[in-house]
Amino acid sequence: MGFFDRLKEGLEKTRKGITERIDKVLVSFGKIDDELFEELEEILVTSDIGIDTSMKIIEDLKKKVRENKVIHPADVKDLLKEELVHVMEGECRLNIGTSPSVIIVIGVNGVGKTTSIGKIANLLKQSGKKVIVAAGDTFRAAAIDQLEVWANRVGVDLIKHSEGSDPAAVIYDAVQAAKARKADVLICDTAGRLHTKKNLMEELKKVSKVIDRELPGASRETLLVLDATTGQNAIAQAKTFNESSDITGIILTKLDGTAKGGVIIAVKSELKIPVKLVGVGEKMEDLQEFNAREFIEALFD
Amino acid sequence: MVFEGLSAKLQETMKKIRGQGRVTEKDVKEMMREIKLALLEADVNFKVVKDFINKVSERAVGQDVLESLTPGQQVVKIVNEELIELMGKTQSKITFAPNPPTVLMMVGLQGSGKTTTSGKLANLLRKQGKNPLLVACDVYRPAAIKQLQVVGDQLNVPVFSMGDKVNPVDIAKAALEHARAKLHDLVIIDTAGRLHINEELMEELSRIKSAVKPHEILLVVDSMTGQDAVNVAESFNEKLGIDGIILTKLDGDTRGGAALSVRTVTGKPIKYVGMGEKLSDLEPFFPDRMASRILGMGDVLSLIEKAQESFDEKKAMELEKKMRSQQFTLEDFLDQMQQVKKMGPLNQVLGMIPGMNNKALKNVEVDEKKMVHVEAIIRSMTRQERMEPSIINANRKKRIAAGSGTTIQDVNRLLKEFEEMKKLFKMMSDMGRHRGKGLGKFKMPF
């Protein structure tokens, strides 16, 4: 199965939800009027795009409809699509040019960090890279064991300390191991933390500093995991994590549910951080590269 | 902050209304729009918001608001009351089976916090005299069983597990037998997270339910959930018939609109809220706090009410006039300090001011001892000095300091800070008419 097909399959539910409703709206409206825009706005809002962003998008859309002298309601959909593609476009390839390079995965509790690491490790290993994963979550009960199961499943090395130890020390050891074993990519798990906890955000900086010091010049990805079920708080999460950790990309997980994950549109338009990967299930293969046009096309197919 | 948006917008609307001297239905509609936006921004589900606004509008266009001199305040009050009403006026706790063991079954989406919450519940209910058994039925997520075991170890609560090769239904059944044999009067079953649309796994939960007949099925919901909360709650409730909801991760800064959504679509009470990662961080649910949180405005209503209760209307109006004309004196200040004291401990009062969350409060030093000092200093002044602080020269200062048991520096500081105090108290007495944006950079004189 090709990449686009897989992506489409993964997005099936999201797509169905939104497009069916949009089509229904467009068919039932003979002309372009305020009511049409209101209905479109409702669809955006119920996809978690957020009322502010939705209103902005609809304002833009109205302007474009006027400028382009659009008269058919169905053409409005194409314009909306273009708007959204425009917002979501961005570089989605992982920046892992050097060997070793480092990927740090961060996010609030339970969003899917550890699972995503298992999936990324698998993806990279499949493409011929030597991967090491680091059990940087030394806090949550059995978090280390969880990553260990994934490491065994995928068949990559794991660097771990015992529960309760200093995460920065684990990462230090993992960096040394990555150098010594000539690994291509080191992927670091971190404990889930709410972005409002200052000292835990500081802890992340410490981890980052270890990598700066031990691997200067190495390619680095700091990936924030956002759960598609999350509402507007995802914006605060992205903002705060970005302040302390310079996020380079987002992984949007749990898109296999009924949640639309629309809040990433707000995140992207505000923070310009690209979505790089999407999670569409709990299995090793349930990870896909994100492509803005395909994402939006799939929504409106 | 969203609150400031809502507050500013409502103020805007109210200003217009004031100019007209009378509220029209259109004005109310305008205010409803602002409230609708605020609720949506707080992640309350779109449909739930719509129904809610319709209901509130009905009440609002009634005479309550139209006749009121402070329509904005009235609207907020109605909204708040309806929110509390919707979320359940009384607190709901776990109920126990007449014939032990009581079986609790934890269900929910992946990552919502079931395992941690199971541990927290065991901890909490043990304090109430129960002898809990934790049951590891998540055979899917890597190391989920180990996680529960670690949690159990930390609490010193036994964990029943049969590894991950046994069917969860059989594990649950065996656990119940084990509990009976070991005289556990409480069994908490941790199940694997699953999507509400995964029929196979939802069916598994039904089978666990039939097998062990749980006394309560508790849906664990991440408080950061967005619009989808209604679908999740509806599906779990339809399939299993849940008995209550536990909201997790409320120690973050989410507005938590999902609380209103899940409560509305299921009609089931929210019983507890998770407030942190520690196993002691489980608290009862307070509908009024949640309402304020969703609206993003502290306990503004209780503050309005408290202020109304304890402020003498006429006096307050006099004061307001004085402050406007800059005639506010230390005499008035002393008077008002008594009023404020009647409202309760100062940090409690401050905590109720919109925009003043706990974080902001930490930057404001409220020293009630210092307040006593301030009072003593003013009491040591002559009436004339209180009315006209400018006459207080070095000699007078010396006398006042001696009389109040303080130092000249203390007296100086008080006088210097008096100007700023004016602003603060003006804001407090204006509460509701011009709802303030919190104390911001105000330095508290006490």
Ligand SMILES: Nc1nc2c(ncn2[C@@H]2O[C@H](COP(=O)(O)OP(=O)(O)OP(=O)(O)O)[C@@H](O)[C@H]2O)c(=O)[nH]1
């Ligand atoms: N349906 C679905 N479930 C997912 C996806 N990604 C992760 N999960 C599940 O979500 C749950 C939490 O995932 P974890 O990987 O443990 O999340 P985490 O962010 O590492 O959690 P903490 O370390 O506890 O903060 C697990 O049950 C995963 O199987 C996804 O894309 N779809």
Ligand SMILES: [Mg+2]
């Ligand atoms: Mg993890």
